[in-house]
Amino acid sequence: MEDRGCCFSVISRHRSVRSFSTEPIPQEDIRKILEAARRHVSPWNIQPVHVTVVTDSKLKSRLSDALWGQEQIKEAPVFFVFSVDYAKVLESIKLLGLEAREPGLTELLQGYISASVALAWSIAVAEDLGYVVNIIAAYGNPCEVADILGLPSYVVPVAGLLVGKPKGELPPLTPRAPVEALAGWNSYGDLEDKVKAYMSLGEKFVNNMWRVHRHGGPVDRMDNVIRECLKSRGFRV
Numbered sequence: 762m763e764d765r766g767c768c769f770s771v772i773s774r775h776r777s778v779r780s781f782s783t784e785p786i787p788q789e790d791i792r793k794i795l796e797a798a799r800r801h802v803s804p805w806n807i808q809p810v811h812v813t814v815v816t817d818s819k820l821k822s823r824l825s826d827a828l829w830g831q832e833q834i835k836e837a838p839v840f841f842v843f844s845v846d847y848a849k850v851l852e853s854i855k856l857l858g859l860e861a862r863e864p865g866l867t868e869l870l871q872g873y874i875s876a877s878v879a880l881a882w883s884i885a886v887a888e889d890l891g892y893v894v895n896i897i898a899a900y901g902n903p904c905e906v907a908d909i910l911g912l913p914s915y916v917v918p919v920a921g922l923l924v925g926k927p928k929g930e931l932p933p934l935t936p937r938a939p940v941e942a943l944a945g946w947n948s949y950g951d952l953e954d955k956v957k958a959y960m961s962l963g964e965k966f967v968n969n970m971w972r973v974h975r976h977g978g979p980v981d982r983m984d985n986v987i988r989e990c991l992k993s994r995g996f997r998v
Contacts, residue, residue, distance in 0.1 A: 771888045776934050778893040781837040781925040790890050791839060794924065797886035798843075803875035809868070810875045811846035812883075813910050814839060820909065827905040828921070833895055837923035842899055842906065843880050845872030847915040847995075864915060865997035876919045887924045893931070897921035901983050904990035914995045936962055 791814060798812050815821055816839055824842075825834040834840055847864045854861040884894050899906050899918040906918040941950075942958035949955075960967065974980055991998045 768885050768889070771885055774934070775884070775888060776893070776932055777895050778927050778932065779833045779895055780928045781833055781893070781923065782928045783836065783838060784926045785838045786892070786924060793890065794841070794883050794887050797882040798879040801875055801879035801882060803878070804871045807850060807871060808875065809846050809850050809872040810879050811844045811916055812879065813842040813844070813912070815842060815910070823909050824906060824921070827902050827909060828897055828899065831897065833923055834897065834921070836928070837895070837925040839924045841883060841922040841924065842910060842918055843876045843920050843922065844912060844916050844918045845869065845876055847872065848913045851915060863997050864995065869991070869996060869998070873919060880920050880922060883922055892924050893927045895923040897923065900987060903987060904993060907994065917991060917994050917996070938962055
């Protein structure tokens with residue numbers, strides 16, 4: 762793949778776009794995005810990741826329905842679904858004549874780390890190629906997404922990535938907390954200072970936290986859905 766000087770300038774202008782043109786993406790560019798995903802780092806180089814490339818309009822419509830009716834899933838020409846994949850890992854272990862352990866929390870963490878890196882690198886390359894993106898929380902309804910895509914046991918969707926050209930004007934950059942809220946030198950640092958930096962994002966940010974993470978809110982409901990899905994897909998949780 763040609764080195765075009767990615768990445769800080771690309772990362773610094775990233776924004777989440779929710780309105781896409783239906784202009785198709787050339788296969789060559791899809792392959793470049795997949796090549797970026799393929800180069801993800803993972804613990805012990807296990808590479809427990811699968812990427813489903815969804816271009817079929819009927820499949821995208823079903824996935825939109827499964828993921829809270831998000832219309833941008835139907836609009837974008839390509840929907841990459843990133844999954845934790847221990848199906849191929851377990852089968853490979855069996856081929857070596859070894860007894861595989863049933864995957865649990867350690868494997869899930871390995872898979873989530875690996876899939877997250879693959880997702881991030883795919884975003885960087887897609888944006889470097891001139892496309893816009895939108896990340897979809899496929900983990901919120903993982904079993905229905907897995908069923909729609911025909912994923913085997915031990916494969917759990919984590920996130921979706923919509924890629925395409927924008928329709929209309931680009932949205933403004935989403936504000937981020939200052940570095941002081943993110944990092945500490947050789948220690949965590951002062952919690953009060955971190956909270957102050959974190960809350961500097963303003964009222965809209967605080968309202969979002971209350972809406973999503975309050976007791977009895979949507980994250981509570983997601984917990985139960987995710988836990989039951991992981992169990993049904995073969996993970997010890």
